[in-house]
Amino acid sequence: MPQILALTGNEAVAYAMKQINPDVVAAYPITPQTSMMQKFADFVAGGEVDSEMVLVESEHSAMSATLGAQAAGARSMTATSACGLALMFEILYIASSYRLPIVMPVVNRALSGPINIQGDHSDTMGVRDAGWIHIFSENAQEAYENTLQAIRIAEHPEVLTPVMVTLDGFIISHGVETVTIFDDDKAKKFVGEYKPRYTLLDTKKPLTLGALNFSDFYFEHKATQLEAFNKSAGVILDVGREFKKTFNSTECYEFFEAYKMDDAEFAVVVLGSTAGSVRMVVDDLRSRGVAAGMIKLRVFRPFPHEELAKALKGLKACAVMDRSIAYGGDGGPVHIEVRSALYGIHPAPMMCNYIYGLGGKPIEPEHILSVFDDLKEAVVKKSFKRRVGYLNLKE
Amino acid sequence: MTNTGKNMLEIRWHGRGGQGAVTASKVLAESAMALGKQIQAFPEYGSERQGAPIKAFTRISDQRIMHHSQVTSPDVVIVLDPSLLEAIDVTEGLKDDGILIINTPATPKNIRAQMKLQGRKLFTIDATGISLRHLGKAIPNTPMIGALLGVTKMLPPESVAADFKEKFKGKFKSEILEGNVLCIMDASKEVKSE
Incomplete structure (x- = not known):
């Protein structure tokens, strides 16, 4: 039976992460990190997920560790907010250019200055062109459901592009609402098992990531990245339709x-x-x-x-x-x-x-x-x- | 236009950091949810400092709650710290027939005179006294929940007390849990009307 719980947006997304059960989760454990990762760390501590949790020294490192783990073939996630996302800026572009299907929930908050920790969309709009699919959520329920769908979108073989799922800072992230959490089995089945198409650890298919591309191939590389990005549109709709059917969801999962x-x-x-x-x-x-x-x-x-x-x-x-x-x-x-x-x-x-x-x-x-x-x-x-x-x- | 549906109750909690207003806003919401209601509970979003004035909000409705913003015209205002009456206007936006519940040993009559309050329904409860009696500490949040239930009859105090015990059973020792149950039950009976 689905559970009806009183959860903050952050907790709802942590439940999605629990059901996704990523192989690796890297996070910077201090603010601007939110209670989302705190809740997920509870699941790790309680043995409710198998994820290897890596606590790193900055958001730049959090995205770098997530990228490294994903490149090695592990389903990897992190989460961030505001200036944390800003600090990841460089690595966001690298993740998308490696075509790594990382899913990252982001709590949308203002960037300093003046110093402010409250909700607005400045942070993710600032990384608008980093080559990440960018999905907004109206409430905690949608943030939960979008996170489950994001894995399927990112990992689709035609897409292989990272996805940001966002929820409004404090208004949704820290507000308690009525949230329906679907059966673990059903959610896990929908998300599916991660079978990486390419991994650095597959010695039979050697692979180079992070190669140097000057004027000879940089542009061509970027153009293929864009083509794949554009293919995500159809996949987003397909995944949304399948999700609605599987879970009888009443939310709208079109564009x-x-x-x-x-x-x-x-x-x-x-x-x-x-x-x-x-x-x-x-x-x-x-x-x-x-x-x-x-x-x-x-x-x-x-x-x-x-x-x-x-x-x-x-x-x-x-x-x-x-x-x-x-x-x-x-x-x-x-x-x-x-x-x-x-x-x-x-x-x-x-x-x-x-x-x-x-x-x-x-x-x-x-x-x-x-x-x-x-x-x-x-x-x-x-x-x-x-x-x-x-x-x-x-x- | 108002931001409330016909079947929505909006509550604003005023307290100081550390008094448990945010927890109270959530405990009440969760108990209402257990009885089939749609809920929201959230604090005012600022930097968190012990002793600073804070606000928290609870919405309870029969239908899905779409609006996401602070409660600006509450049906009920609950004040956990009487010193706030001199610091801020706790009645701001409170409906003309709204309910105001204040933690104080004083009578509603005296408080009404002190506040120069016009209209509204005023109640007082010595929540700090009750929490000292049962917890040995001044944490007036659960007595204020009890007082609210005593005034509005919106939920049975017994079920809210049971939910509180269930929610915090891993976090607090049993004497603290039982103390809070007594806080809710006593306050629901001791709340004073005009």
């Missing part, structure tokens, strides 16, 4: 959830935990006759440009919400993508961007309501007050 979008005139595009609040506001507006809708983006990399353009086409206006800044860019990172996706699409909606929730700044239903009000007003006036604005900012 994004289109909520009440069929006849919508106004919509908000959003990532992570804020989606729940947007859904509530959409319901409220619908009850008052406003044709509101929501796109909850789940997969940020690979970005679903075509599918999203189709979903947004024909709206009167939409707002993209970004919980991070892309300095000097056209608004935040999600906005840049969505706007790009709509190039050449007719009729394209009017579009604006809101930066919100940086460093844990609360986002309340009234703020989201004000976004929909701005959309309605912009349609009447045929222009936005601001193309890129802020939500809940002290003046």
